[in-house]
Amino acid sequence: MQRYFVPESNWQENQVIITGDDVHHITRVMRMDVKDKIICNHPNGKSCVCEITAKDDDQVVTTIITWQKENVELPVYVTIAQGLPKGDKLELILQKGTELGAASFIPFQAARSIVKWDEKKASKKLSRLRKIAKEASEQSHRTLLPIVEDITTFPELLMTSDTYQHRxxxxxxxxxxxxxxxxxxxxxxxxxxxxxxxxxxxxGGFSDSEIEQFKQHEFTFIRLGPRILRTETAALYALASLSYYFEEME
Amino acid sequence: MQRYFVPESNWQENQVIITGDDVHHITRVMRMDVKDKIICNHPNGKSCVCEITAKDDDQVVTTIITWQKENVELPVYVTIAQGLPKGDKLELILQKGTELGAASFIPFQAARSIVKWDEKKASKKLSRLRKIAKEASEQSHRTLLPIVEDITTFPELLMTSDTYQHRxxxxxxxxxxxxxxxxxxxxxxxxxxxxxxxxxxxxGGFSDSEIEQFKQHEFTFIRLGPRILRTETAALYALASLSYYFEEME
Structure with missing residues (x-):
């Protein structure tokens, strides 16, 4: 069943109202009609099966049929802080990282990042990245939508790092x-x-100065297997091995 | 140090001769010269540091300095048999799967594969995939080059499957x-x-008939975490979790 993340303001007692791009997806792409069923995800992580009761060009009205008991979220909240890579690698990291259960992503400007995002580029890129994360969440049947933070500087990344129990x-x-x-x-x-x-x-990896600052902020240096991974593969290894550890060990 | 896979016929007692595309890479892309050092990988998985002693347009002659003691290969031989996916996803699977330690890849025509590879297309695609695997091996400092098998039918895949201890x-x-x-x-x-x-x-996953045949050949059905992964993410999860199990557990 097709799954949609619906913002909190669109939830009423027994109804969920779909607005925005998803209306087009439901009525045109999926060609669904009254009486068809979809899954709606609430931002709190819960989800329910809903039946379409009315639709027009602007909205699809659905009635909640049953709440679901699902548990497909990684039991730990993993944030991937990714130094800006070249080309469209960040899109790959966001898409695959979402499938693999990341809770949030922080793209940051690293000393050796070759690309620089100015304000205009950042705003366009971020809205594209958030769309990718939403679609990947829906496709992988997640019940939580990962957060894609605004682009961050290295000092900002360090400053907020003490909110994590493990760095x-x-x-x-x-x-x-x-x-x-x-x-x-x-x-x-x-x-x-x-x-x-x-x-x-x-x-190009981290600069000596960045490594020094990570040490000062008591980050732990880890390896992800014995082979050298490209930057876009590292996040996927980390998430898959955490999933194995928390979800696939008896 | 830059790493090159060199075919067996180019190894002599104390010398390794580089021919083919790698000559261009060494002399033009990396702009290396006599006295510069590279790592040469023998097809048997061993590797050595070599010094360039002569070069011309057709070959680079190197002398073996020291053999290396390396152990970066996954301790199990993992073959990824991948139903042909759309677009350039197979290239992504080959590149990332090589970084993550796969021993070989078998692309096969599955019932729900939308693309069909005719003979001409297959030959061109395979030589590109083998190039990707070679480059990814070199970049991730592997000592073995994964094998990219010719495109296979589903019955052929089943027929050869009893060569694996685990399916x-x-x-x-x-x-x-x-x-x-x-x-x-x-x-x-x-x-x-x-x-x-x-x-x-x-x-689109496997057809009912394929699933039935897998059962008859005593394959084991596994899940890769609780989230639904795209086809190109599944191989990466499997390899990363095997790497964690065999290489990153104390």
């Missing part, structure tokens, strides 16, 4: 043989419900 | 709640050195 940096030199504990050593310390931040550099 | 199918209905054991249940049965095949359907 990690994926660091190439750790893969290259700098002494490091294995990932499970750090995963075992994470409790369900806690917030985890994983920082990933752009193509 | 898995990523099956959407398992994610959707069909009773299934967790991944770790199956991973625990895999011993280092064994061969594992993971079959992944195209966008």
């Amino acid at each position: 990690f940096v994926a660091y190439e030199e750790t893969t290259r043989g700098l002494p490091s504990k294995k990932l499970s050593h750090y995963f075992q310390k994470i409790q369900p419900g806690e917030h985890v931040c994983i920082c990933i550099g752009p193509e | 898995f199918v990523a099956y959407e209905e398992t994610t959707r709640g069909l009773p299934s054991k967790k991944l770790s249940h199956y991973f625990q049965k895999i011993q280092p050195g064994e061969h594992v095949c993971i079959c992944i359907g195209p966008e």
Whole structure:
């Protein structure tokens, strides 16, 4: 069944009203009509099966049939802080990271980020990234929509980092043989419900100064397996291995 | 240090001769010269640091300086059998799957594959995919080059499947709640050195008939976390979680 994230203001006692782009998707793309059913996701993470009771060009009115008991969200809140990469790699990271259960994304301007986003470009890019995250959430049947934060500077990233119980940096030199504990050593310390931040550099990695500042803010340097991963693969490894640890171990 | 996979015929007792496209890469792209060093990978998985001793337009002659003690290969041989997906998704799967340690890839024509590869298209596509796998291996500092098999039919895939000790199918209905054991249940049965095949359907998943035939050939149906993954994300989840299990657990 097709799934839509519906903002809180569109929920009434027994009805959910669909507005905006989703009206076009429901009526034109999916060609649904009165009596057809969809799943509506509430921003609080709950979801329900709804039946379409009326539609016009501006809105689709649905009636709530049953609330669902679902549990497809990662039991930890994972934030991927990604140094701006080249080209459309950030879109790939957002899409795949959403499928793999990330709770939020912070794109930040790293010292070695080659692209610079001015205000106009950032606003356009961010709205595209948020659309990608919404679509990927719907397709992967998630009940929570990951947050895509505004573009952040490195000092801002450090300043907000103490809101996470666990702060990690994926660091190439750790893969290259700098002494490091294995990932499970750090995963075992994470409790369900806690917030985890994983920082990933752009193509050129982090600068010496950034590494120094991470140390001062008590980030933990981790490796993601023994092979050198491209920047856009690192987030996916981190999320898949956290999913394995929390969701696929007996 | 830049890394190159060199075919067996180019190895002599103390020398490695680079020919083909890599000559251009070494001399023009990397602008290396006599006395510069590179890493040469032998097809047997060993690698050595080599110094360039001579070069012309057709070849680069290098002398072996030291053999390396490296262990960056996944301790199990993982084959990703991928139902042909749309667009350039197979390239993404090959590139990321190589970074994540896959030993080989089998692209196969699934019942619901929308693209059909005729002979001419297949030959062009395969040589491109093999180039992608070689470059991704070099970039991720692997010592083995994954094999990209020729395009295969579904019956051929089944026929060769008994060469693997472990045969898995990523099956959407398992994610959707069909009773299934967790991944770790199956991973625990895999011993280092064994061969594992993971079959992944195209966008529309496997047909009922394909599922039936997998059952007859005693494939195990697995889920890859509780969220529905796109076809190109499934291989990456499987490889990352196997890497975590075999390489990142204390």
